[in-house]
Amino acid sequence: MTSPIKTVFFGTPHFVVPVLEVLRACKDVELIAVIAQPDRPSGRKKELKSPATKVWAQERDIPVLQPESLKTPEIETQLRELDADLFVVAGYGMLIPDNIISLPQFDAINIHPSRLPEYRGPTPIQAAILDGKETSAVSIILVRSKMDAGPLLAQESFDLGTVHTAEELYEKAFTKGGRMLVDLLPAWVNGTHGTTEQDDSLATFCKLTKKEDAEIDWTCTSRQIRDRLRAYTPWPGIYTTWKGKRLKILELGPEVTTQIKETQLPGTISTHEGLHIATGDGWIEATQVQLEGKQPQSAEAFLHGTGRELEGEQLPS
Known part of the structure; x- marks a missing residue:
């Protein structure tokens, strides 16, 4: 050359x-x-x-x-x-x-x-x-x-x-x-x-991501939800709905290897020692969240602000 x-x-x-x-x-x-x-x-x-x-x-x-x-x-x-x-x-x-x-x-x-x-x-x-x-x-x-x-x-x-x-x-x-x-x-x-x-x-094909693609389906496995977080970070960010507002899950804790409670329906929340949510095959722990209109915060701070009223609630799938 x-x-x-x-x-x-x-x-x-x-x-x-x-x-x-x-x-x-x-x-x-x-x-x-x-x-x-x-x-x-x-x-x-x-x-x-x-x-x-x-x-x-x-x-x-x-x-x-x-x-x-x-x-x-x-x-x-x-x-x-x-x-x-x-x-x-x-x-x-x-x-x-x-x-x-x-x-x-x-x-x-x-x-x-x-x-x-x-x-x-x-x-x-x-x-x-x-x-x-x-x-x-x-x-x-x-x-x-x-x-x-x-x-x-x-x-x-x-x-x-x-x-x-x-x-x-x-x-x-x-x-x-x-x-x-x-x-x-x-x-x-x-x-x-x-x-x-x-x-x-x-050939297989992939499409542009839309915000609604990132809504969490709690009937999925814990691995699938983790993969969704990886795929959609930082945009659009995975989310669920709580009291009519989007609740983004920004970070997840280590894999949950023990049963938090007896088998629960996917989307069920347990606030015992953290913010745990039932999935299609177990539980995951959300450690960082952001409620629509608010700043990101730790799950601990979020739970403190809601007075632990989330216990037993079921998030939509």
């Missing part, structure tokens, strides 16, 4: 910043621009917040573009004028049309945190956690107009475990993916790295 690969990065959330770090540190890559989604309203005050990738790029004097759409003649002209050799895509959040994909000499390459063709779509790690999987993979693929369906360049396994949240695992996956990408780039540019077509008949 005689000169660095002029690279444009497409990505938005904070957990893809490790890919930017790896690209910037690679002597074979010249990072010439970052494409991120526009600033969006955030928080209770709905103040505009810049994507983490934009902040990272501006701190390093790397040009940033934030188009509302990639389907306008203006953005195509801007990208064409960059004269990039390669596009790298990681968690960008918008489909990239064919006329944009075709611009760089060495194609557009996507880092996707699943064992493709499994879990095509925007929430692959959440989907894997909710399915009870303890391993997944990072896939490096070519970008095509059909979502996450491009030919594979590389795929490596990584552990999901039973403890880490989806957010933590995304950062882990994209860190790994960035390293995988720079490792294969020399062979890809030299034309000596092949591709493997995905088997579309084996």
Whole structure:
């Protein structure tokens, strides 16, 4: 490779910043621009917040573009004028049309945190956690107009475990993916790295998360509820309903290995030595909660405030 690969990065959330770090540190890559989604309203005050990738790029004097759409003649002209050799895509959040994909000499390459063709779509790690999987993979693929369906360049396994949240695992996956990408780039540019077509008949799909997806079904097993907490932390956060208000369960204690009481209906509350809730196969202990309109607090403080009136109540499933 005689000169660095002029690279444009497409990505938005904070957990893809490790890919930017790896690209910037690679002597074979010249990072010439970052494409991120526009600033969006955030928080209770709905103040505009810049994507983490934009902040990272501006701190390093790397040009940033934030188009509302990639389907306008203006953005195509801007990208064409960059004269990039390669596009790298990681968690960008918008489909990239064919006329944009075709611009760089060495194609557009996507880092996707699943064992493709499994879990095509925007929430692959959440989907894997909710399915009870303890391993997944990072896939490096070519970008095509059909979502996450491009030919594979590389795929490596990584552990999901039973403890880490989806957010933590995304950062882990994209860190790994960035390293995988720079490792294969020399062979890809030299034309000596092949591709493997995905088997579309084996494809599964995941969808965008909605707030209501995170409502707790107490008839599920304790493991399934723990996995739901991991998948939906920090957003939207798992919740149940108490006195007509949402009660978020922010943290769970260690696995309950003894029977708190005789068998109870799922959702039944016991306040003996903590806030314990019956599940489909036992009990779990909530240690941090947040009642709608209130600040997060320990379960102990929450129980103190309610005068232990929760004892014996049954939460809805």
